[in-house]
Amino acid sequence: MADILKIGKYEFTSRLIVGSGKYPDFKTTYDATIASGAQMITVAVRRVNITDPNKENLMDYFKDSDVQLLPNSAGCTTAEEAITLFRMVREATGIDIIKLEIIGDTEKTLYPDVIETIKACEVLAKDGFTVMAYTNDDPITAKKLENAGAAAVMPLAAPIGSGLGIQNRYNVVFVKEAVNVPVIVDAGVGCASDAAIAMELGADGVLTNTAIAQAKNPILMAEAMKHAVQAGRMSYLAGRIPKKPYATASSPSEGMIQF
């Protein structure tokens, strides 16, 4: 049976979402995205052109693929800015699935402003958007976002672009326990094993950008991420063995050759 990731009315067979920033050009962005098998690529629509047909447009690269563009509100620091931005983007492109990202600290951590995020989520969800909300790794905020209409919550593993990997594994599990919508671990993934761990913890998906775009070989890392997310998901579904402090022998002691 197919293992489908359902986000609002949208369905995906890949549980990996990629970003589009930090690549040298759109061609490399496209090649890495295809290599990753991702069916969603998020785009900072305040910075990257997807609306003006007269300039080089990222949408042109993906128009013959089944990759869904996921506009994000990077660069927005208030609910009002994000709401205005997404309404403009939907008007221009028809895209209604969005990654809501409202930054509270633009200097050091790029941590989200969760109060503004909840406010914007409520308005945008009522307005018919499928809202995927970037947030901190806090189960209370995740629940509030779900109540505000989020179709998915996206707790950070670590600061955006840090590559630190999952800083608090328990919080990923707590967020997963707190909500009934998909949990996509977003930001701070540094390598393929980080993605696999997120999936083994029970995340429904992973979003990663910097780890692929800034790898020495982005295409190879994209493929590694694809396999890591698949392996992590399989491992989670298969069920890990309980951890025990002492050894248990791998073969029975009965019938052993006696000396």
Ligand SMILES: CC(=O)[C@@H](O)[C@H](O)COP(=O)(O)O
């Ligand atoms: C591209 C995007 O949406 C980022 O804001 C996201 O959080 C990815 O973070 P990394 O670059 O650390 O993967």
